[in-house]
Amino acid sequence: MKVYFISGIAADGRLFKNIQLPAGFEPVYLNWLKPGHRESVRDYALRLAKKINTAEPFILIGNSLGGIIASEIALQYNPQAVIIIASVPAATQLPGYYKSVGRLKIHKLLPGRLYIFSGILKQYFSRRNKEEKKVLVRMIRSSDPGFIRWGINAVLTWENNRVPDRLFHIHGTRDKVFPFKYTLPTHVVDKGNHVMVINRPQEINLILAAILS
Numbered sequence: 001m002k003v004y005f006i007s008g009i010a011a012d013g014r015l016f017k018n019i020q021l022p023a024g025f026e027p028v029y030l031n032w033l034k035p036g037h038r039e040s041v042r043d044y045a046l047r048l049a050k051k052i053n054t055a056e057p058f059i060l061i062g063n064s065l066g067g068i069i070a071s072e073i074a075l076q077y078n079p080q081a082v083i084i085i086a087s088v089p090a091a092t093q094l095p096g097y098y099k100s101v102g103r104l105k106i107h108k109l110l111p112g113r114l115y116i117f118s119g120i121l122k123q124y125f126s127r128r129n130k131e132e133k134k135v136l137v138r139m140i141r142s143s144d145p146g147f148i149r150w151g152i153n154a155v156l157t158w159e160n161n162r163v164p165d166r167l168f169h170i171h172g173t174r175d176k177v178f179p180f181k182y183t184l185p186t187h188v189v190d191k192g193n194h195v196m197v198i199n200r201p202q203e204i205n206l207i208l209a210a211i212l213s
Contacts (some may be wrong), residue, residue, distance in 0.1 A: 001080065003059045004052055005029045006066030008086075009151040017200035022209050023098060025059070036148040041158050045072035051075070059212070062087060063197055064177065065151050074164035083168045083211060085204065086175055086194045091158045093183050098156050168211050170204065172196050187211075 013029030017187045021027055030051055048069060052058060060082045062070030069085020074082040121190060127184050167204055171178070171185035171191020180188075187207050192200055 001059060002026045002028050002053070003061055004070075006062040006070050007032075008049070008064030008066055009148060009155075011063070015197055018205075019197055019200075020205050022212050025212060032147060035154075036149060039150070041068060041154045042072050042160065044154070045069045046076060049073045049077060053079075059083070061085070061208075062175070065155060066196065068155065068158065071164050071167070072160060074167070075160070075162055076135070079166070081168060081211065082164050082168045083170065083208065085170045086178065086184060086192075086196055087169075087173060089163045089167055089169060090161050092161050092177070094155070094158070095179055095182050100203075124126050150198050169205055170196075172200075 001024065003014050003021055005013065005019075005027060007013060007029075010037070012070060016029065019027075027104040030048060033044070033048055039047075039158065052073070055076045057080050059060045060070040060074060060079050062068070062179070063081075063084070063085045064087050068083030070082050071083060071087075071089040073079075082089075091099075160170045168187065169183070170189065171180055171183050172189040172193050172195045173192070175183075177194045187194055189207075190201055192203070197204055
């Protein structure tokens with residue numbers, strides 16, 4: 001069965017390089033599309049879903065923004081399972097201050113390249129090991145500033161409150177992007193952060209194996 005992976009906002013398929021699926025599952029990494037200027041999360045998700053063969057059974061795995069997109073796709077189609085990691089399945093699990101920033105449009109005052117620069121700078125001053133920093137910096141550097149601006153706005157203005165069926169939600173207790181206290185995960189990674197797929201892959205792989213079995 002095909003398992004479609006959707007990465008985070010400034011990432012691509014390299015984010016999942018340490019993720020291993022059980023035998024019988026084929027990984028397919030979906031690349032981001034260029035978003036329309038005012039394209040909604042739902043409309044974008046449906047456009048990305050055209051890359052999925054929905055005529056056969058499939059599974060979705062999304063990380064961060066990819067989890068939000070995967071949840072929107074799952075509401076329209078019928079995956080065997082939708083697995084989100086370090087993400088949220090509905091806007092009700094976002095912190096209230098995200099919605100306030102979205103309404104005030106403060107985030108639109110900053111250029112996309114500033115988000116890239118600050119993201120790279122943050123990695124250099126983080127406590128991650130050299131390999132983790134290298135992977136993250138490479139992905140951030142190759143990301144599209146316009147897509148980052150769209151993605152941030154998409155999260156802050158997201159309005160969906162429906163949770164898809166057959167949802168499995170893996171979340172870390174130290175996630176600073178989507179704070180744990182607002183979420184309702186089915187699987188918890190103690191002290192896991194927002195990039196668990198890179199620095200805690202063994203635990204993520206065990207959870208995935210249990211879900212997919």
